[in-house]
Amino acid sequence: MTTLTSAARPRRLTGRLVVPKAGAIVLALILPIALVALWQASGTNGALFGGALPTPDRAWNAWVTWAFGPKGMGLNPYSGTWAESVVFSAIRVAKGFALAIVIGVPLGIAIGWWKLFAMVVDPTIQWLRPVPITAWLPISIAIFGISDFGSVFLITIGAFYPIVINTTHGTRDVEKNWIRAALMMGSSPFTVLRRVVLPAALPSIFTGLRIGLGIAWTAVIVSEMVAVKSGLGYVLWDAYYVGRMDIVIADMVSIGLLGYLSDFLIVRVEHWVLRWRRLQSFNA
Amino acid sequence: MGTVSMTGVSKVFGGPQGVRALDNVDVHLAEGEFMALLGPSGCGKSTLLNMVAGFEGLTEGAISFDGKSVVKPGPDRGVVFQEAALLPWLNVWQNVIFGPQVQGVPRSDYEPRAKEILRVVGLEAFHDALPAQLSGGMRQRVGIARALVMQPRALLMDEPFGALDAQTRLSMQQLLLDVWQTFKTTVLFVTHDIDEAILLADRVCIMTARPGRITRDIPITLPRPRSIDHLLTPDFVQFKAEIMAEMRGAH
Numbered sequence: 312m313t314t315l316t317s318a319a320r321p322r323r324l325t326g327r328l329v330v331p332k333a334g335a336i337v338l339a340l341i342l343p344i345a346l347v348a349l350w351q352a353s354g355t356n357g358a359l360f361g362g363a364l365p366t367p368d369r370a371w372n373a374w375v376t377w378a379f380g381p382k383g384m385g386l387n388p389y390s391g392t393w394a395e396s397v398v399f400s401a402i403r404v405a406k407g408f409a410l411a412i413v414i415g416v417p418l419g420i421a422i423g424w425w426k427l428f429a430m431v432v433d434p435t436i437q438w439l440r441p442v443p444i445t446a447w448l449p450i451s452i453a454i455f456g457i458s459d460f461g462s463v464f465l466i467t468i469g470a471f472y473p474i475v476i477n478t479t480h481g482t483r484d485v486e487k488n489w490i491r492a493a494l495m496m497g498s499s500p501f502t503v504l505r506r507v508v509l510p511a512a513l514p515s516i517f518t519g520l521r522i523g524l525g526i527a528w529t530a531v532i533v534s535e536m537v538a539v540k541s542g543l544g545y546v547l548w549d550a551y552y553v554g555r556m557d558i559v560i561a562d563m564v565s566i567g568l569l570g571y572l573s574d575f576l577i578v579r580v581e582h583w584v585l586r587w588r589r590l591q592s593f594n595a
Numbered sequence: 596m597g598t599v600s601m602t603g604v605s606k607v608f609g610g611p612q613g614v615r616a617l618d619n620v621d622v623h624l625a626e627g628e629f630m631a632l633l634g635p636s637g638c639g640k641s642t643l644l645n646m647v648a649g650f651e652g653l654t655e656g657a658i659s660f661d662g663k664s665v666v667k668p669g670p671d672r673g674v675v676f677q678e679a680a681l682l683p684w685l686n687v688w689q690n691v692i693f694g695p696q697v698q699g700v701p702r703s704d705y706e707p708r709a710k711e712i713l714r715v716v717g718l719e720a721f722h723d724a725l726p727a728q729l730s731g732g733m734r735q736r737v738g739i740a741r742a743l744v745m746q747p748r749a750l751l752m753d754e755p756f757g758a759l760d761a762q763t764r765l766s767m768q769q770l771l772l773d774v775w776q777t778f779k780t781t782v783l784f785v786t787h788d789i790d791e792a793i794l795l796a797d798r799v800c801i802m803t804a805r806p807g808r809i810t811r812d813i814p815i816t817l818p819r820p821r822s823i824d825h826l827l828t829p830d831f832v833q834f835k836a837e838i839m840a841e842m843r844g845a846h
């Protein structure tokens with residue numbers, strides 16, 4: 312005789328795992344804390360790999376000085392400059408990403424909607440797409456010099472492809488009967504595009520935006536290493552050259568956090584805009 | 596107003612050697628007439644309706660609506676889809692007023708009418724609900740409401756109650772009878788349910804498959820206004836027997 316306890320009750324398909332918000336944060340922190348602890352414990356005299364890698368506590372101290380230290384002290388050129396580096400990089404990402412959206416979304420809708428337009432434009436996009444942003448660096452520097460716009464240009468290129476491809480996919484995927492219904496109700500072709508195709512493609516567009524934003528952060532760091540003299544990417548490479556691996560680590564963590572934060576923003580917007588979509592899905 | 600006429604209509608899918616879905620169909624619907632199209636799965640009922648709606652072109656023949664050749668969909672022919680096909684990001688109210696809104700009808704014009712129709716289909720309380728929050732029958736009622744609010748001259752309904760349970764189906768049929776009694780629009784109603792066809796229609800056209808043809812056109816002379824109580828009358832059973840015999844013979 313067995314009795315069905317609550318723990319043994321099958322709940323994979325019917326019930327959902329319900330964790331309070333605070334619990335979710337705790338769950339999310341377990342792994343990073345464990346990794347950092349392991350890293351700290353593996354160091355001797357504040358370093359690993361014969362001095363190549365500093366331990367977390369030293370990276371933390373470096374960050375504190377970088378962020379809050381007095382500015383303009385000759386001995387530590389990084390002191391107090393963290394915020395401005397972050398702002399430089401974030402503004403470049405924002406500009407490049409916005410430009411990629413402004414170009415990529417309309418273009419993706421046009422490619423997905425007009426067959427002839429797709430036949431003219433799509434092959435070119437697909438040929439250019441395998442060219443990585445790093446390969447665009449020489450051209451970018453040659454044309455724009457060591458300037459802010461060179462960096463924005465590279466970010467735009469990087470974020471553009473996932474946005475345009477996902478928008479195209481979303482536009483082509485719209486249910487036939489939604490379009491038929493709109494036409495039957497007297498919509499003009501432009502109204503169909505604006506009031507049916509665009510909202511129907513939004514889930515795919517958001518997928519493109521999230522991937523594009525991730526690439527935008529890669530692009531900003533790469534371009535700042537080479538094509539501009541400010542921002543987190545510049546500091547990363549500069550710190551490596553002068554052997555400040557503690558700054559390198561603090562910089563990497565900063566990039567990760569900024570990327571995470573900006574993705575979180577997009578997810579919040581998506582969550583709000585696509586309420587209808589969540590209601591339809593199993594895991595709502 | 597609201598007359599549909601199809602003459603010598605054929606439809607071949609996929610080139611000259613393709614599937615002949617419809618072959619030389621002649622049907623005429625008078626103003627305010629309720630016609631049911633009855634036939635087995637795959638006989639071309641949806642194809643015919645889609646051509647009247649302007650969703651699909653024809654291979655041979657001609658279709659005209661109110662004397663004008665049908666070339667594209669338009670709000671003069673309200674379509675009710677089998678799966679409702681509501682826009683899932685719009686709530687009930689926004690779905691219902693979508694038609695007048697995109698046509699640029701002034702709000703003061705359509706708002707009272709839309710409210711009244713929403714009340715008639717019993718969805719006032721679900722004004723702000725999204726389609727995903729409704730049952731299948733409720734979605735179907737929104738689909739009917741959004742077609743009615745345009746005041747179309749004809750309603751084209753493709754198995755609108757096909758996915759509903761028996762009880763909801765009965766109440767929807769009653770609703771449609773009442774609505775038709777009020778608005779007297781021309782209705783082309785596709786179904787494969789014999790009872791439904793007899794209960795609702797003035798005429799039942801029976802189709803056969805491969806190629807799709809109309810083999811019989813039976814006037815249903817049951818008195819109006821009708822209600823679902825008619826389903827049990829001897830006259831009703833008489834019509835049913837006739838149609839069943841016809842459909843058996845056709846196989």
Ligand SMILES: Nc1ncnc2c1ncn2[C@@H]1O[C@H](COP(=O)(O)OP(=O)(O)OP(=O)(O)O)[C@@H](O)[C@H]1O
Binds near residue numbers: 614643
């Ligand atoms: N787009 C298409 N391409 C090729 N063949 C099609 C297409 N649409 C329909 N057909 C064919 O045309 C015939 C009629 O299809 P239709 O959808 O009109 O049937 P129906 O009478 O509505 O059936 P059901 O009751 O199952 O809805 C079928 O044989 C189908 O295979």
Ligand SMILES: [Mg+2]
Binds near residue numbers: 642
């Ligand atoms: Mg059908």
